Amino acid sequence: MTPPAKAQHTPTRPRRPSLRLHDLSDLAAVGRRLREEQQRAAAEAQARREAAARQEAERTLFSRSVGRITPLRQPNLAQLQPLQPPPLPVQHWLDEERVLLESISDDFDVSTLLDTDDQLSFRRPGIGLEITRRLRSGHWSIQRQLDLHGLRVDEARQALGDFIRLAHKTGLRCVRVVHGKGLGSPGKNPVLKGRVQSWLVQKKEVLAFVQARPLDGGAGALLVLLQPAAGRNA
Template sequence: MLSELAKRDTGTMTSKDERLLFLEQMKDVRRIRRPNRAQVSTPKELTPGHLERQRAAVDARSPDANPLTASDVDPLTAQDILSWQRPGVQHGVFRKLRLGQYPIEARLDLHRMTVEQARREVFGFVKDCVRYGLRSVIILHGKGERNPDGIAQIKSYLARWLPELDDVLAFHSAQKHHGGTGAVYVMVRKSDQQKQRNREIHGAR
């Protein structure tokens, strides 16, 4: 050991000498086989209190901004006609909508959807129509003729939902070639951008 240290002091140690010296000094050292860190594990069972707090946290992060009714509504049958217009909509405009004389710019098909799925789709669809400037659209809701009770469930909810949306100006059951009482024409209000463009166009004349 002294000879090795002497070599190191005089600067004459080779890399091999240094490695041998290191191994000699570390011969009594043993590796720690268990990791030197805390063991953290999640509880195997969550109490009802934990679950309730988790649900409350999720609800607080993602509130339901959808205003459409989720509870029971008045039932409609296959042959019931949907018809509604917001005050201020001109009769001539509503007549053209009822007769299917406006070009259909977009469609939403609610067939085979649950009520909750349809609720989300209708809300998002109308918002998208406003965003992209689509005025005359159609929603296919089905007639419910195969239901044992004869109730057209999605149609019944849709009749309640559409007037709840401020962006909907009017709606009416479609003409036969567009689905008849299994579909509905919907007139959507102009977006703020469209209104501004119209003001600029008419103001420039």
């Protein structure tokens, strides 16, 4: 008998690890990333082109609307001056101080300064009787009036001082001061009449005053002649 042939063992090659699927997935991911980068770059480039086109269109529209622009020359530029601080109200302060110095008193005795006529008129030294006669006859027209009815003594004093000062400052010559006849006062005694005469005598702007004519207020009012204001004719 022929002995059985020995089995021949063919050496087997070592198997390579299966990497195919893994490599394909990586390749696909890389491809996706490349496509995304390309798309993003293309989108950015498109956005830049559109922005540039919009800017160019805006410049063109502005040029058509405005026309040719000529730059200003340097000499035509405005020269801005620094702001000056507001002036100090020195004149106002002086006026306030003068008012205090010229304040009128209730204690001033005017009886010796009034003319001894039936109407107790007043005129400054050097002013003749002709002035009071003309004032009483209406030679000067009444330019403004102050009515003191209803005011307390302090209020009337302040109002009269302000009125005379302003009237003189504005160049008025003849004004009327209504002090009332005292018909509504206790005992029908005119409270303000004597005080108004006293206050007027103390005002240097006053040249003379007389009791008003009946048609101008009679015993309830005084006609006052003021000094001419500086720089104005008498």
